[in-house]
Every structure is written in structure tokens, then in C-alpha cells.
Amino acid sequence: MTAARTMPAAVITAPGRVEQRELPVPEPGPGQVRIRVHATGVCGTDLHLLHGHFGARFPLVPGHEISGTVDAAGPGVLNVREGDPVTLDPNLYCGQCHACQRGLFQHCEHHEALGVTLPGGFAAFTVCPASNVYPAHGLSLDQAAFAEPLGCVAWGMTRLRPRPGSTALVFGAGAIGLLLMQGLRASGCSRVVMVDPVQDRLDLARTLGAAHALTPHAELTDELRDLFPHGFDVTAEATGVPSVVQGLPALTAIGGHVLVFGVAPEDATVTVSPYELFVRDLTVLGSFALNQTVPLALEWLRSGQVNVGPLITHRLGLGGVEDALNMKARPGLAGAQKVLITPGLA
Ligand SMILES: [Zn+2]
Ligand SMILES: [Zn+2]
Structure with missing residues (x-):
């Protein structure tokens, strides 16, 4: 036997x-x-x-x-x-x-x-x-x-379809946030700003192509307003932190998109102003997992657009x-x- x-x-x-x-x-x-x-x-x-x-x-x-x-x-x-x-x-x-x-x-x-x-x-x-x-x-x-985590970013970009030359802001420079930043750039965003409390991650974000990499602090909103007075065409988070999501609409330019990419606790809620969404033509998008987007992820890797x-x-x-x-x-x-x-x- x-x-x-x-x-x-x-x-x-x-x-x-x-x-x-x-x-x-x-x-x-x-x-x-x-x-x-x-x-x-x-x-x-x-x-x-x-x-x-x-x-x-x-x-x-x-x-x-x-x-x-x-x-x-x-x-x-x-x-x-x-x-x-x-x-x-x-x-x-x-x-x-x-x-x-x-x-x-x-x-x-x-x-x-x-x-x-x-x-x-x-x-x-x-x-x-x-x-x-x-x-x-x-x-x-x-x-x-x-391929799988980048495939999730590829699904997010397939949902978002950023307009060429869009500006973007991403909270969270962990592995997923850094993939998201690169996916935004590969999808036509010209400048992506990243925010994260960890200095090493910010250094890596700059190396990988972030236009600015900033630490969260009390005057962050003012600092962002100085850099991008009209707000960002795309605001996104890869943190899963509800308070971060709640802050995104105010940082989004008129006609812009808010992308909820992180995994928040299932029972978490945030407050948004329906009037703000209405009067500023904002779009809030969720993006869950991946959907036939491995080929796009592999193409980004092959082309070197995502490192x-x-x-x-x-x-x-x-x-x-x-x-x-x-x-x-x-x-x-x-x-x-x-x-x-x-x-x-x-
Ligand atoms: Zn995973
Ligand atoms: Zn089925």
C-alpha cells in the first residue's frame, strides 16, 4: 500500500x-x-x-x-x-x-x-x-x-472611469492604498495626493509616483486647500475608517467622485449632507472586490504602470x-x- x-x-x-x-x-x-x-x-x-x-x-x-x-x-x-x-x-x-x-x-x-x-x-x-x-x-x-488585490483596484477604476487629467486624493498608504494610487495614475489621473500617518509609507508613496504625501494633522484641510483650491476630482480612502469616509465629500471638487474602497466595520455609519451631494453634483461610489479585472491588473504590471x-x-x-x-x-x-x-x- x-x-x-x-x-x-x-x-x-x-x-x-x-x-x-x-x-x-x-x-x-x-x-x-x-x-x-x-x-x-x-x-x-x-x-x-x-x-x-x-x-x-x-x-x-x-x-x-x-x-x-x-x-x-x-x-x-x-x-x-x-x-x-x-x-x-x-x-x-x-x-x-x-x-x-x-x-x-x-x-x-x-x-x-x-x-x-x-x-x-x-x-x-x-x-x-x-x-x-x-x-x-x-x-x-x-x-x-x-493580481487579486490589483484586480480589486482595476474594478474600482472600471467603476470610476476617471476623466483624463483628474486630480485625486487617497487616504491610506498601505499596500492597497499604494496600489490604488498607481491604478488612478494608470487610469488617467495626473496628480494623486496621499495621506497616511506613517512616514515610511509616505516616502514609498512619493517613490511610486504620488504628487504629494502628507501626514494627517489638525490643519490638513487647509494644507490641501492651499495645494488644490477647488478640491479633488476624485477622493478615495483605503483605510476602512468611517470618519475618513465622512470627511471626503468636503474635499471633493464640484462634479467629483468619492470612492469608498476600504472595508469599514459592517455596523459603522457616517453623516453626509444630502444638500452638499446635490448642490455640488457629487457622486459617491462603492467598489467591491474584483470582477473580471485580472487582465487589466496584469496589463498594468506588464507595462510597468504599477510597480x-x-x-x-x-x-x-x-x-x-x-x-x-x-x-x-x-x-x-x-x-x-x-x-x-x-x-x-x-
Ligand atoms: Zn486580499
Ligand atoms: Zn451566481
Whole structure:
């Protein structure tokens, strides 16, 4: 009798508890691909899952920002073959429900996702449908690991469609905020101003193309008014902090857009003046997850319009998942931007 092949994986076994375990290597069925994971980015979602939010069911192998190479392809796979470098869109949808039939696949009523409801990328291998796999030729596998978070930015830009030469203001220069800033520039915004309390992040924001990078302080509004007397065509936040969202309309130029991009607490509320929205022709936009926008994300990476190399601050093996989640819980403190889990590391 031969023992089943096993692989190492980081598993959330109960709320707040991550363990490294040996699991069977998954077999790709018809139309499915097995990926040998190169790197999986750690994201705020992983922290929510660790605490049992987002309907998490345990045991769960988290990790949804996955890149790797095709290890095996099941029958009927057409788009990739063994050895191809790839990245994944982790979201699976039914194609039949109200949302899917309107092309809003990320709102599928029967939504499943690798690393959220299905085994994800904090493991040596993962399996998913070929339709979720995108060839990543011309990119490093580190770059390819950003397809999902950058795909979220790409969906935001697809919603926003900034007018060429727009000015933009972004609160929050964490990994997502810095991707958002670059996505705004790649989408035609001429100058993007970033605000964040952490100096290292502001330095990085300038390096990556921010026109100004400012610390929040009591006179910030005056400082912004001095720089941009008419306000910004686009104001956005990648903080999830309700008070930041509340302050955006006042900083937005007439006819401008407010983009709510961060994940605020579910029960949080803010006060807005309907009169202000009305009299200044403002638009408030939400942007949730990604929707068929991995190709745009990959194109931004290939063209060099979005640079993700400087966002990678830590690279840990599967044993480092717990440490990585702890860094996520204290943003800015550990100097962490994007932490990549690389199963190949000891
Ligand atoms: Zn994510
Ligand atoms: Zn559906």
C-alpha cells in the first residue's frame, strides 16, 4: 500500500488558531488545474477569517492572492499547461443567479472563493477551475501574486472611469492604498495626493509616483486647500475608517467622485449632507472586490504602470502565517506592507 502524497499547509483550525498540518495533495478534476504555489499574499481578509468573520468554516486553508506554476491539468483544460506561470482569480461563481446574469459576478448568491470558503494558497498546492487561472507570462511570480488585490483596484477604476487629467486624493498608504494610487495614475489621473500617518509609507508613496504625501494633522484641510483650491476630482480612502469616509465629500471638487474602497466595520455609519451631494453634483461610489479585472491588473504590471516590488516587505514560509497575521493586526507598526507566504521557504 502506498501512502497518499501529502503537502504542508497552514490551517485555521478554530477562531484565532493557525496550525501547520500535512494534508493530501489535491487532485485536479475535469476542467481543473493544480497549481504549485509560489507565493500567496497576506491580506486583511485573512485576519477577518482567522477571527471567524465572513462566514468562515474551519478547518480552512486561507490565502487568496495566489501565484504559482501549473503542476497538473485535468481533462478539458484549454488555457494553460504543465509548467506555465499563472495567477488566480480566487472567486468562483454560479453564472445562473440574479447578480451573475447581470455580469456582477463578485456578488454571486452562491459565491465561493479559494482561501475563503475553499482551500487556498497557504499550502504547497491548490486546485481550482481553469477559468480562474490566468497565464502570467512576462511577469515574475512575485508580481503575479498581486493580481487579486490589483484586480480589486482595476474594478474600482472600471467603476470610476476617471476623466483624463483628474486630480485625486487617497487616504491610506498601505499596500492597497499604494496600489490604488498607481491604478488612478494608470487610469488617467495626473496628480494623486496621499495621506497616511506613517512616514515610511509616505516616502514609498512619493517613490511610486504620488504628487504629494502628507501626514494627517489638525490643519490638513487647509494644507490641501492651499495645494488644490477647488478640491479633488476624485477622493478615495483605503483605510476602512468611517470618519475618513465622512470627511471626503468636503474635499471633493464640484462634479467629483468619492470612492469608498476600504472595508469599514459592517455596523459603522457616517453623516453626509444630502444638500452638499446635490448642490455640488457629487457622486459617491462603492467598489467591491474584483470582477473580471485580472487582465487589466496584469496589463498594468506588464507595462510597468504599477510597480509592486517595493511593496513586498516580508517573505515567510508556511510556519510564518501566524506572524504575518499578527503584523496585519497592527498595521504600520511592523513596517509591513505586503507579506508574501512562500510555501517553498522552510
Ligand atoms: Zn486580499
Ligand atoms: Zn451566481
